[in-house]
Amino acid sequence: MGVSCDLFDGLWYVTALSIGPILDNYLDCAPIVEFRPQLFELKHLKSLTFFSCFVSPHKHPITIPSKNWEKLAGNLETLEFRSNPGLIGKVPSSFGSLIRLQSLVLLENGLTGELPRNVGNLTKLKRLVFAANWFYGRIPDTLGGLNELLILDLSRNLLSGSLPLTLGGLNSLLKLDLSNNQLAGSLPTAMCHMKNLTLLDLRNNKFSGGLTKSLQEMYSLGEMALSNNPIGGDLHGLEWSSLQNLVVLDLSNTGLTGEIPESIAELKRLRFLGLRGNRLTGNLSPKLATLPCVGALYLDGNNLTGELMFSELFYGKMGRRFRAWNNPNLCYPDGLASTGHAPYGVKPCQQEVTLIEANTNSKLGDGNYNQNSHLMVSLGFSSYVNGGFWSFYLVQVFTMAQLLSCFL
Known part of the structure; x- marks a missing residue:
């Protein structure tokens, strides 16, 4: 409902306002929206939401009032401004008086300044x-005192600096999304205290310093997305088997080196593994194909080498969701090419056939090779025959044995 009311001392009072096209029976936004003083007289108001009301940052920009919010402090539990590009300016410091707030959402607006x-x-x-605003500066360390916080989403801003160590105090946190900012420095070891965290999204920042071992202590993690950060280091510093709840692991474009550890194949719930655009080396373990739930393996753009030992059934199931191209020294068994299930963008392995020049002193049955004769290996037949039928038969057997030895 756009408006909800409740009974207090025999009188009806407004307890919830949803303005904008967000609910079935919403209140329409005025053509030119403004904050009126009467709004702050709704002393029993518990929920206030503005959705797509302040739409023009050029024609009708408006700022959030800096005063009178303390009048709603006794009851207000939810305050949300969603999809209002015309809502500009800073977050008023008077929001700090709303001590009963359980949900504060400022999503996809035109707000700027530092986080209060x-x-x-x-x-x-x-x-x-x-x-999705224009906030800049550092993340305030005071956020670490929000002990009941379940969701913290500061993504898609211009935030910079390192993560405050106090974030490790958010023991109840389930979702931490700081993606698409300019945050830098090492991942703090204090993150290991976030035992209940199910989503960690730090994509598209400037984090470095390698993968901290504290990550392996975040046992509840279902999604770990660290892609597009110059993190560096390798994958062997973590006990991946400790993260049995991982469904999504995205470490693409993070500057990783070294080999892919087999222990990643122990993540039985993993559906997406992204390791593309790194400097990973070595052979791929066939155990990766045994992941029971995997639906996408992105390994392209590395320095992986050797022969892929996955099954035809695996390639058929994955299709182009198995990405291993742009690994110049990676190949697949040549026999797969005829099945139609070869890995896309990977070349077939080349079988080397050794040509052996006949020794002038060697004898085959009763026939002798002269010094100028050569053995041509072609489907088991010799181009030079000497000594009658028996010599011709032995040449065939000898040639076929050499040919088979190249493929066994």
């Missing part, structure tokens, strides 16, 4: 979303 430190006063928050 006094958001750390809102200790009852369970959801804090400041995504």
Whole structure:
């Protein structure tokens, strides 16, 4: 409902307002929207949402009022501004007075400035979303005091600097999304305290310093997305078998080196493995094909070598969701080419056939090769025959044995 009311002391009061096309019976936004003083007289208001009301940052830009929010502090539990590009300016510091807030969502607006430190006063928050705005500067360390927080989403902004160590204190956190910012530095070891975290999304930042071992202690992780960061290091520093709940592991374009450990094949719930665009080397373990749930393996753009030992059934199931191209020294058994299930973009392995020049002193039956004769290996037949039928038969047998030895 666009408006909800409840009864207090025999009188009806507004308890929820949803303005904009977000619900079935929503309140229409005015052609030119403004914040009126009467809004702050709704003393029993628990939920306030504005969706797609402030739509023009050029014709009708508007800022969030800096005053009077304390009048709603006694009851307001949900405050959301979604998809309002015309909503500009900074987050008012008076939001810090809304001590009963459980959900503060500022999503896809035109807001700017630094994140307010006094958001750390809102200790009852369970959801804090400041995504897709123009916020810049560091993440305030005061956020580490939000002990009841379940969702923290600061993605798609211009945030910079390193992660505050205090984030490790968010023991209840289920989702941490800091993707698409300019955050840098090493991944803090304090992250190991986030035992309940199911999603860690740090894509498209500037993190470095390798994969911290604390990641392996985040046992509840279902999704770990660290792609497009210059993290560096290798994959062998972590006990991957500790992360049995992983469904998505994306480490593409992170500067990883070394080999892919077999222990990744122990992640039985894994559906997506992204390791593309690194500097990984060595052979691929056939155990990767035994992952029971895997639906996509992205290994392209590395320095992997050797012969792929996956089955025809595996290639048929995966199709182009198995990506191993742009590994110049990787190949697949030549026999797969005729089945129609060869891995896309990978070349067949070349079988080497050794040509042996006949020794002038060698004898085959009663026949002698002269010094100028040569053995032509072609489907088991010799181009030179001497000594009658028996010599011709032995030449065939000898030639076929040499040919078979190249393929066994």
